[in-house]
Amino acid sequence: MTENLPIRRALLSVSDKSGLIEFARALAGMGVELLSTGGTASALRAEGLAVKDVSEVTGFPEMLDGRVKTLHPMVHGGLLAIRGDASHDAQVAEHGIAPIDLLVVNLYPFEATVAMGAxxxxxxxxxDIGGPALIRGAAKNHAGVTVVIEPDDYAAVLDAMRANKGATTPELRRQLAAKAYARTAAYDAAISNWFAGVLGEETPAYRTVGGRLRxxxxxxxNPHQHAAFYATGEARPGVANAVQHQGKELSYNNLNDTDAAFELVAELGVERPAVAIIKHANPSGVACGESLVDAYRKALRCDPVSAFGGIVALNGTLDAEAAEEIVKVFTEVVIAPRVTEEAAAIFAAKKNLRLLTTGGLPDPAAAGITVRSLAGGLLVxxxxxxxxxxxxxxxxxxxxPTAEELADLLFAFRVAKHVKSNAIVYARDGATVGIGAGQMSRVDSTRIAAQKSADAAAAIGASEPLTRGSVVASDAFFPFADGLLTAAEAGATAVIQPGGSMRDDEVIAAADEKGLAMVFTGVRHFRH
Incomplete structure (x- = not known):
């Protein structure tokens, strides 16, 4: 496959007609015969282009409401015949099959249909049935056929033809074939995953994951690692579907941390303004308040040192007052459902700050899957x-617990769900006051959270740690009483944890001895 091959005959059948007329007109101008189907043929004729219907080639009309139109040897033979192969040349000649040198097909919008809730x-x-069959056939025979699956590649094909007397190069055909197979794989992945969801199959026999390069x-x-961002098409408000208003492109770590921040703030609902500040995928501070600026100040108070260079997520429309406060601290990314013009203008002066809006909040109770790779497999x-x-x-x-303690317990446990295990969260008055994350020992997380609270108190000139009079949440059970006793020493008055330890009785007795209120959730929130 070393030669440039001229394009003399093209089959165009597309659902996305953007750029189609200009592309087809350019092909016709270079002497390419155009074949087409249905709506694509009608669109081309409406612009005065000469088009031959595929039904004229096959001798059969489009059938079954368009389900059958290209599934025919006169079409697939023209795509799959190996150019220059004596046997193939003889067979297509015997049956009157003319070669198709260029295939332009994009698929029925299955992913968009699902995303719309159809x-x-x-x-x-x-x-789509005929489309993938055509694409796969043309891609297999890319030694002789150029396959185009989206308008983004029209210009590359035309440039190659103009530079090579109407021909495409082997390198371009190979690249387009690889892209074509990736597209049909992602398309089939979307269909199979949708079917699994419809059927309620939690562990389908085959699990495929597909995405489009964003x-x-x-x-x-790290700088020595290659990376790219792929969108799966899931219609979940968040970083993948956000609008970026300003700032340089998001990095791998920015994307990961921003997703963590927005999912966390969504956990708190919309009943009260809420803000989450994230650093390295862990919250450094989370709070609800009377306003977004009030929530931001309370979240920042939890750990002002770690907030530097962090991600800020808000659950409501970002206003000027909150924006003025946020820009006082160097912040990498701010994400919110919406932003006012005044707030956007304030951020515009900070060229390195990325501002994203999503139009809504993700539903923390919605079903979905998460995927993680490991050597030789996927964990789903x-x-x-x-x-x-x-x-x-x-x-x-x-x-x-009192009513006030109960409100803080529920808040703290929702935050703990988004903290790396082992997770400990102290909270008071709807705000975190100490967070311990990712430690091998739960008691260490408890101590670290208390120490960070003491540091934060010193930073604002408080006379005692912010954990005094707080509640504490643990993402999993306390295996021993030591973690609970450490929390009590820090000043916690109430505890929320899943329960389920062999030593629950021992832990409950320790809580009673210290006069703590404790509730069990029966649900664990490990996050690794």
Whole structure:
């Protein structure tokens, strides 16, 4: 496959008609015969272009509401015949099959149909059959056929033809073939995953993951790692579907941390203004407040040192007052459902700050999957959509929590769900006051969170650690009483944890001895 091959005959059949007329007109201007089907043929004729219907080539009309139009040897033979092969040349000549040198096909918009919430029958009707068959055939025979699956590649084909007397190069054909197979793979992945969801199959026999390149990234977690950002098409408000208003491109770590921040702030709902500040995928401070600026100040107070260079997520429309406060600290990314013109103008002066809006918040209780690679395989699990409410709690100590403690307990546990395990979160008055994350020992997380609270108190000139009078949440059970006793020493008055340890009785007795209120959730929130 070393020669440039002229394009003399092209088959165009597309659902996305952007750029189609200009492309087809350029092909016709270079003497290319145009074949087409259905709506594509009508669109070309409406612009005065000469087009031959595929039905004229096959001798059969389009059938079954357009389900059958290109599935015919006169079409697939023209794509799959190996150019220059004596046997193939003889066979196509015997049957009057003319070669097709260029295939331009994009698929029925299945992913977009699903994302719009269409019903089952509509989704089924938007599964393309002929398109993938054509694409795969042309891509297999890319030694002699150029295959184009999206308008983005029209210019490259025309440039190659103009530079090579109407021919494309082997290198371009190979690149386009690889892209074509990636597209059909992602398309089939979307269909199979949708079917698994419809059927309620938690562990389908085959699991495929597909995505479209959103942007190449400068590097991954570290400069020596290659990275790119792919969008799966899931219609979930968040970083993948956000609008970036300003700032340089997001890095791998920016994207990861911004996703963590926005998912966390969504956990807190919209009843009260809420802000989450994230650093290295862990919250450094989270708070609810009377306003977004109030919530931001309370979140920043938890750990002002770690907030430097962090990500800020908000659950409401970012206003000027909050923007003025946020820009006082160097911040990498700010993400919110919406932003006012005044707030956007304030951020515009900070050229390195990225501002994203999403149009809404993700539903923390919505179903979905998460995927992680490991050597030789994938780990797939359902998204942690567990949401704990007051009615789910079981009081296990002699003292029940007060109404104020109960509100803070639920808040702290929702935050702990988004902290790397082992996770400990102290909270008071709807704000975190100490966070311990990612330690091998739960008691170490408890101590680190208390120490960070003491540091934060010193930073604002408080006379005692912010954990005095707080509540504490643990993402998993306390295996021993030591972690709970450390929290009590830090000043916590109430505890929320899943329960389920062999030593629950010992831990409950320690809580009673210290006069703590403790509730069990029955639900664990490990996050690794």
């Amino acid at each position: 019903d089952f029958d509509d989704c089924i009707e938007n599964i 942007s190449p990234l400068r590097y991954g977690e 699990q359902s998204r942690d959509s567990g949401v704990i409410r007051a009615s789910d709690l079981k009081v296990v100590t002699k003292r029940a």
